[in-house]
Amino acid sequence: MHTTDHGIHVRMCKAEVRFGPRCIFRDLSFAVPRGETMAILGPNGRGKTTLLKALLGSQRLTQGRREAPRLIGYVPQHHHGGENHHCIDVVLMARAALLPMFSVPSRHDRDLALRALDHVGARHLAQQCFGSLSGGERQIVLLARALATGAELLVLDEPAAALDLANQDLLLGVLFELRRQRSHTVIFTTHHPQHALYLADKALLMHEGDNVRFGMASELLSESELSQLYGMPLRRLQVQAGEYQQSTVFPLFGLRKQNCQCPHEISRRGITPASSPGTQRSFQ
Numbered sequence: 001m002h003t004t005d006h007g008i009h010v011r012m013c014k015a016e017v018r019f020g021p022r023c024i025f026r027d028l029s030f031a032v033p034r035g036e037t038m039a040i041l042g043p044n045g046r047g048k049t050t051l052l053k054a055l056l057g058s059q060r061l062t063q064g065r066r067e068a069p070r071l072i073g074y075v076p077q078h079h080h081g082g083e084n085h086h087c088i089d090v091v092l093m094a095r096a097a098l099l100p101m102f103s104v105p106s107r108h109d110r111d112l113a114l115r116a117l118d119h120v121g122a123r124h125l126a127q128q129c130f131g132s133l134s135g136g137e138r139q140i141v142l143l144a145r146a147l148a149t150g151a152e153l154l155v156l157d158e159p160a161a162a163l164d165l166a167n168q169d170l171l172l173g174v175l176f177e178l179r180r181q182r183s184h185t186v187i188f189t190t191h192h193p194q195h196a197l198y199l200a201d202k203a204l205l206m207h208e209g210d211n212v213r214f215g216m217a218s219e220l221l222s223e224s225e226l227s228q229l230y231g232m233p234l235r236r237l238q239v240q241a242g243e244y245q246q247s248t249v250f251p252l253f254g255l256r257k258q259n260c261q262c263p264h265e266i267s268r269r270g271i272t273p274a275s276s277p278g279t280q281r282s283f284q
């Protein structure tokens with residue numbers, strides 16, 4: 001596997017992508033060490049998927065440099081197909097894509113596919129029809145498919161989009177475990193800042209224009225930074241969850257134009273700020 005210096009697994013240096021005269025991003029730089037997780041956040045159409053494609057090498061950079069391993073496991077935003085196949089075969093397709101022409105997957109490939117299902121805790125789904133799974137289970141099988149390539153870098157485009165809360169929890173649990181093991185470097189896009197706070201070591205925020213910010217997720221994902229990113233006020237809260245505290249993000253709907261962020265103004269408008277035992281506000 002290709003490795004860059006100082007344990008850095010993936011790096012973008014002063015990257016730029018243009019479509020004709022339109023610049024999607026420029027002067028974009030970041031580096032992710034091996035085993036870390038990075039979240040990419042930004043409003044619709046800001047260029048998150050384009051950046052992932054540039055990372056994968058399928059989108060040409062008009063300027064700058066990309067350093068990434070040759071083999072990358074990818075879970076796209078939209079997946080079509082495999083509805084009538086067993087999950088083990090959906091995962092095995094990742095192995096088949098790596099084989100020379102006219103070769104068929106061997107017993108070894110099948111073992112690797114089963115191991116990938118094991119890795120994400122989904123061995124029990126192997127003989128189920130992919131089309132019969134819930135959205136969350138599908139995403140986990142697609143994650144297993146990405147792992148079955150043997151790639152140590154995983155790139156996931158909005159993996160939790162369209163999942164209900166229980167399925168988000170299922171998927172986040174698997175990604176959380178991958179992060180705990182430090183077995184893979186993971187880069188994902190999301191419209192859920194709370195997912196980034198839960199999972200990510202690093203965050204990259206695609207603000208308007210050329211303003212891209214990169215840093216430690218816990219520090220960068222502050223109230224002021226996220227309010228600026230999405231152009232609306234929001235709160236970052238620390239919530240007691242059993243023995244642990246969890247950071248989450250609470251958008252203040254209906255206050256975007258007024259740009260009002262103070263609790264006094266909120267209650268004047270008839271909205272009571274969330275507060276419950278164990279919940280405390282964090283002002284950043």
Ligand SMILES: Nc1ncnc2c1ncn2[C@@H]1O[C@H](COP(=O)(O)OP(=O)(O)OP(=O)(O)O)[C@@H](O)[C@H]1O
Pocket residue numbers: 019024042043044045046047048049050051
């Ligand atoms: N091949 C292309 N040619 C021209 N424009 C493109 C091409 N691919 C993407 N774009 C444009 O680049 C912009 C960024 O698109 P992209 O899909 O990267 O945004 P995104 O941040 O992932 O959005 P979303 O959050 O809605 O998924 C969009 O305006 C899109 O129309």
